[in-house]
Amino acid sequence: MKGSPTLRINFNSFITICLFLNVCLSEGVVAQSQNTTGDATIPVKVGVVLDMDSLVGKIGMSCMNMALSDFYAIHPHYKTRLVFSTKDSMGDVVAAASAAVDLIRNVEVQAIIGPRSSMQANFVISLGNKSQVPIISFSATSPSLTSLKSPYFFRAAQSGSFQVNAIRDIVEEFGWREVVPIYIDNLFGETLIPYLAAALQEINIRVPYLSVIPESADDDLIAKELYKLMNNQTRVFIVHATMSLGSRILVKAEEIGLMSEGYVWIMTDSMTTLWRSIDSSAINALQGILGVKSYVPKSKELENFTVRWKRKFQSDNPNVNAEMNIIGLWAYDATFAVARAVENAGTANLRFNRTNISGSGATDLETLGVSQNGPRLIKELSKINFTGLSGDFHFVKGQLESSVFQIVNVNGNGERRVGFWTPQSGLVKDWKSTNTSAKSSSKPKLGPIIWPGDTNSVPKGWKIPVEGKKLKIGVPVKDGFTEFVKVTWDSNSKKAKSIGGYCIDVFDAVMRKMPYPVPYEYVPFATPEGNAAGSYNDLVDQVFYGIYDGVVGDITIVANRSLYVDYTLPYTESGVSLLVPVRDNNKKNAWVFLQPLTSDLWVTSGCFFVFIGFVVWVLEHRINEDFRGPPAHQVGTSFWFSFSTMVFAHREKVVSNLSRFVVIIWCFVVLVLTQSYTASLTSLLTVEQLQPTVTDINQLLKRRESVGFLSASFVKDMLLGMKFDESHIKKYGTLEELHDLFAEGSANGGISAALDEIPYIRLFLSKYCG
Numbered sequence: 220m221k222g223s224p225t226l227r228i229n230f231n232s233f234i235t236i237c238l239f240l241n242v243c244l245s246e247g248v249v250a251q252s253q254n255t256t257g258d259a260t261i262p263v264k265v266g267v268v269l270d271m272d273s274l275v276g277k278i279g280m281s282c283m284n285m286a287l288s289d290f291y292a293i294h295p296h297y298k299t300r301l302v303f304s305t306k307d308s309m310g311d312v313v314a315a316a317s318a319a320v321d322l323i324r325n326v327e328v329q330a331i332i333g334p335r336s337s338m339q340a341n342f343v344i345s346l347g348n349k350s351q352v353p354i355i356s357f358s359a360t361s362p363s364l365t366s367l368k369s370p371y372f373f374r375a376a377q378s379g380s381f382q383v384n385a386i387r388d389i390v391e392e393f394g395w396r397e398v399v400p401i402y403i404d405n406l407f408g409e410t411l412i413p414y415l416a417a418a419l420q421e422i423n424i425r426v427p428y429l430s431v432i433p434e435s436a437d438d439d440l441i442a443k444e445l446y447k448l449m450n451n452q453t454r455v456f457i458v459h460a461t462m463s464l465g466s467r468i469l470v471k472a473e474e475i476g477l478m479s480e481g482y483v484w485i486m487t488d489s490m491t492t493l494w495r496s497i498d499s500s501a502i503n504a505l506q507g508i509l510g511v512k513s514y515v516p517k518s519k520e521l522e523n524f525t526v527r528w529k530r531k532f533q534s535d536n537p538n539v540n541a542e543m544n545i546i547g548l549w550a551y552d553a554t555f556a557v558a559r560a561v562e563n564a565g566t567a568n569l570r571f572n573r574t575n576i577s578g579s580g581a582t583d584l585e586t587l588g589v590s591q592n593g594p595r596l597i598k599e600l601s602k603i604n605f606t607g608l609s610g611d612f613h614f615v616k617g618q619l620e621s622s623v624f625q626i627v628n629v630n631g632n633g634e635r636r637v638g639f640w641t642p643q644s645g646l647v648k649d650w651k652s653t654n655t656s657a658k659s660s661s662k663p664k665l666g667p668i669i670w671p672g673d674t675n676s677v678p679k680g681w682k683i684p685v686e687g688k689k690l691k692i693g694v695p696v697k698d699g700f701t702e703f704v705k706v707t708w709d710s711n712s713k714k715a716k717s718i719g720g721y722c723i724d725v726f727d728a729v730m731r732k733m734p735y736p737v738p739y740e741y742v743p744f745a746t747p748e749g750n751a752a753g754s755y756n757d758l759v760d761q762v763f764y765g766i767y768d769g770v771v772g773d774i775t776i777v778a779n780r781s782l783y784v785d786y787t788l789p790y791t792e793s794g795v796s797l798l799v800p801v802r803d804n805n806k807k808n809a810w811v812f813l814q815p816l817t818s819d820l821w822v823t824s825g826c827f828f829v830f831i832g833f834v835v836w837v838l839e840h841r842i843n844e845d846f847r848g849p850p851a852h853q854v855g856t857s858f859w860f861s862f863s864t865m866v867f868a869h870r871e872k873v874v875s876n877l878s879r880f881v882v883i884i885w886c887f888v889v890l891v892l893t894q895s896y897t898a899s900l901t902s903l904l905t906v907e908q909l910q911p912t913v914t915d916i917n918q919l920l921k922r923r924e925s926v927g928f929l930s931a932s933f934v935k936d937m938l939l940g941m942k943f944d945e946s947h948i949k950k951y952g953t954l955e956e957l958h959d960l961f962a963e964g965s966a967n968g969g970i971s972a973a974l975d976e977i978p979y980i981r982l983f984l985s986k987y988c989g
Contacts, residue, residue: 259565262302265557266322268315268333268343271307274462274496276357278541280305280552281532283332285524286554295564301554304595305434308334315339317760319808323350324587329596330355332550332559337361337407340372346618347371348572349584351593353600355557357549360489365618371593373600374618375553376546377513380414381621382488385511385640386457387418387464389485389626392646392664395680396423397453401430401444401468403460410556411459427453434464443472449475455483455680462493466501468741473504476825477479480672481767486510487716491627492544505629507671513545513609514639524551545609548617552607554583555836560599568592623650628668638665679733690739692726693767694718695758695774697931700979703773706743707936715743725790726771754931759784775976777933791978795915795934796978800961801909815899824892832861838878845872861885913972916941925949925963927957934974954983 245378267283269276287301306318322328323346330353333854334340340359347354348369352473355373356364359967362380364372390398400415402408409432416426428451430444445468448456456477458465465486472478484507486494491510494502515521525543532541532637571588590596604613610622623641627634638648646664664717670678696706704720718741730737744758745751752758755774761767776786778795816824836857840846873879919926927941928934930950938948949970951957963969 221520230403248722254286259298260300261298263299263561263566263569264304264326264328265301265561266319266326266328266333267303267305268308268322268329268331268339269305270310270335271305272542273310273335274493274539275546277536277539278532279333279335279357281528281535282547282551283554285528285531286551287558290555290558294562297558299558299562301561304328304614308339310336312339312342312806316342319343319346320584320587320764323347323352323590327569327588328352329561329569329590329592332553332557334359337364337410338405340364341367341406344369344372344585345934346587349589350587353593354596355482355553355600357553358546361407361410362414363406365616370597370617372617373597375556375612375623376549377619378724379411379487379489382511382624382641383411383418385417385624385626385646386485386487387422387424388416388640388646389511389665390419390424390455393483393677393680395455395483397425397427397681398455399428399430399448399451399453400426400456400459401432401448402429402458403464404433405463407489408459408590415457415459419576427451430456432464432745434459434461434462436464438467438471441468442475442696445472445475445477449477450606452681454481454678454682455485457485458490459487460490460491462497465490466494466497466504466695469504469508470501478504478671480670480674480676482671482680483678483680484508484671488512488624492546494629495542496540502629502632506631507669507673508629509637509668510627510629510634511640512627514547514623515545515609519607521548524608548607548609552609552612553795555605556600556603556612559605560596560603563602564592564595565597565609568595581882611827626665630669635666636666648913663860690737690768691742691766692739693744693758693761694723694741695770695772696743696745696749697920697952699928699951699983702772702982703978704771706745713749715741715748718743720774739768744770746828751931755933756780773976773978775933792975792981795937795974796977796980797913798975799911799912799913799971809905812900814903822930828861829858830973832857832879835860835873835878836874838881839873843872843874916972916974919943919972923947923973924971925969926950927960927970927975929975932976934976938974954986957983958987 231470255846269279271277271280283303287303291297291300304322306322308315308318314799316339319331319334319342322331331343331347332355334356335358338361340356340361341364341777343608344354344364344367346352347616353371353373354369355375357375359374360379361380364374365378367379398419400412402412412429419426428448430448432441433446436444458468459639460468469478469484471764471849472484478484486508488511494505494510495824498611510513528543528547560818568591570591570593573586573588601614604611606612621642623639625636625648626638626640628637638646639650648664648666667675668677669675672923694704694706695714697704698952702720703722705718706715707717708714708717723741744753744760744761755772756779758770758772759774759780760783770784774780776789780786813821834854836846840853846853848856873882916926920942923944925947926938927949928938928951929951935948937944950974951960957973960969961973965971975983
C-alpha cells in the first residue's frame, strides 16, 4: 500500500514528459514546414526584346541584370523572382515583332521589357494589347506611341515631345528668327517635327525648310542635302536623328564648311545622350554644338552604381567604349518597377487562355492567347511610385512625367553644362534658381557658350548665301539740302564716289542692328551726266517697277505714293508748313514807359490811390493830429500818404488798427503792381516783338504775292491745287537760293513765303535764324 502512491506519481510524471516532448516535436515540425514554405520562390517569366549588338541594347541589358540582382538583395523575402527570356531584335521591326510573338505564344511571359526603337515598339504594343501582356520600353521616346492609347504600354522614359519647349526657349533666348530642322526619315524622326513646329510657331519663329534624310543615305546624298542648306539664308539647324546617322551628318557638315563661325547646331536628346559613344575621329565635328538631354540629380546611390556598372560592363564588353547615361538608368528603374509590380500582383493566375482554332490555317497571332494576370499587373504598374536612380519614377497616363532638361555645350572630348530648363521656370543658368521666376528676368539665362568656329560671339542665325545678290537701294540726287542725302561724284569715271547724309546714316545704323547680315548697295537715281533722273514720285515708282529693292532719302509719306510702296516709320517730324518773314513791332519812343499797363489799368490804379487816401483819412482824422488842419492840408496829407507808399516809408504814423490793416493790404497790392510793371517794361525794352508778315496762306492769294517751293517736291501740286497762279510760284533748290528769294521780296521777283516740309524749314531756320 505504501508503494502504490509512488508508482502513481511516477506514471503521471512520465505522461507529462511525453506530452511535453510531443508538443515540442509538433512545434518543430510546424516551424520546419513554415520555413520550407518561406524559402520557396516562384519564377515569373519576363521577356526582353532588345538590339543586343547596339550600344543601347548592351547598356540596357547590363543595367537590367544588375537591377534584378540589386532588387532581390534588398527584398530577399519576396516570393516572386523575375526570370528574363531574352530575344535579339537585330535592329529590325519584323524581327522585333517575331520575337514578341514567340515570347507571348511559346514562353508565356507575363511582361515584355523593350523593344529599343519606336518603330519596333509600334507593332509590339499592338501584340501586347491583344494578349494583355504589358510592354515596358525604356528607350522608345516617339510621341506617336502615346497616341496609341494602349493600357498595356508603359513608357519608362520621357516622351520626345517634352524637349521641344526647351529647344524653343533656346531659340528665343538668342533672338533667332528662323530655324531648319534636320531629321531622319522614319517614324522616330517625323513624329517629333509637328510638336517642334508648333512650339516654334508660338513665338513666331519661322521654319522655312525641312531637311529630311533617309536612314540609309550615303555620304553623297547627305552632302547634297547639306549643300542645299548652305545656299539658304538660315544658319540655325536642329538635328533629330539616331546617333549613327546624326554623327555622319555632322561630320559631313564640317567637311563642307557648315561648322564654321556663324552657324548654330542644336542636338535633340536622342543624340546628346549618346554622342560620347561615337568614334573619336568624329568628335571634332561636334565642337560648339548645343545639346538638350534629361537631367539626373546626383546621389550617392547613383555614384556607387555607376562605379559598379563601369567595372562590370568593361569586363563583359572590353572593346566597347561606353558611359552610363539616362537610358541605362531608365532600364534599371524599369526593372525595379516590373519586379515590384509582379510581386504586388501575386501569382494566383499566371496562365494564358488560348482560343481553340481547328485546322492547319491558324496563324501565330490567332493562337497567342490572353494573359490572365495582365489586368492585375498593369494596375500595379500604374501604382508604382519610388525614387530611382533616374529620379522620381512613377507613371502618369502610361509614361514618365516631364522633368528637368540640361543644356550642354560640346567642347573638346567632353561637354560643359551651360544651363537648365524646367517646365515651371524655363531656361535658368543655375539649378538653384529654378524655383524663381526666371522667365521675367533680364539676366542671361545660360552660361557662356563656345560656338562653332571656336568663338564666343553669339551667331546671328542668318546670312545671305554666297551667290545671293545685294539689295539695290535707290537714293535721290540733288544739289541742295545735302545734309539729308549727299552724292559725291568721281569727276573721271562719272560714278558715285561716296553717298552720305543723315538719311544714309540712319539706314546704315538700322541695318547694323539687324539680327542677320544683309548686303546692300546704294544706287543714285541719276542720269549718266550725274543729274537727277526725275522727281521724288519718279524715284518711288522705281520700287514699284522692281528697278530698286528700296529707296532711302528725304522722302515724305504721301497718300498717292503709299498706294504703290510701303514706308518705314518716320524718323523725322513730318508735315508741311509755311515759312514767312517776321517784322519787329516794338517801336521805341518817349512814351514807352506807359506800355506795360493798359489804359484801363492805369485809370483803375489811380482811382485806388485816391480811394485808399480817402479811407485812411476817414479812419485817422478824428484821432490823429497828422490828418487834421485846414481842408487843403487834410486832402494833401491823405493823397501824399497814399501815393508815397510805392517809394518810401511814411512820415505820418497811423493810430487806428483798421488803418494799419488797410495800409498793410495796400502795400502788398502796390508791391505786386510795381513788380509786374518792372517786368513788363524790361521785356519791352530788351526783347524783340516779332510778328509774322503773313498769318494765312489765303492772304498771299488775295495780295497775288509769290510763294516758293523746293524743286522736284510734291508741294508744287499742292500750291496749284490752292489756285495759285503758276507765275507766282517760285522754285528753289538750295538753302542759299531760298534765302536770296526772301531777301528780294515778292515785289522784286522774290517770294513773300515758302511752303515746304518741316525738316527743310528747320534746317533753314538753324542756318539763317539761329
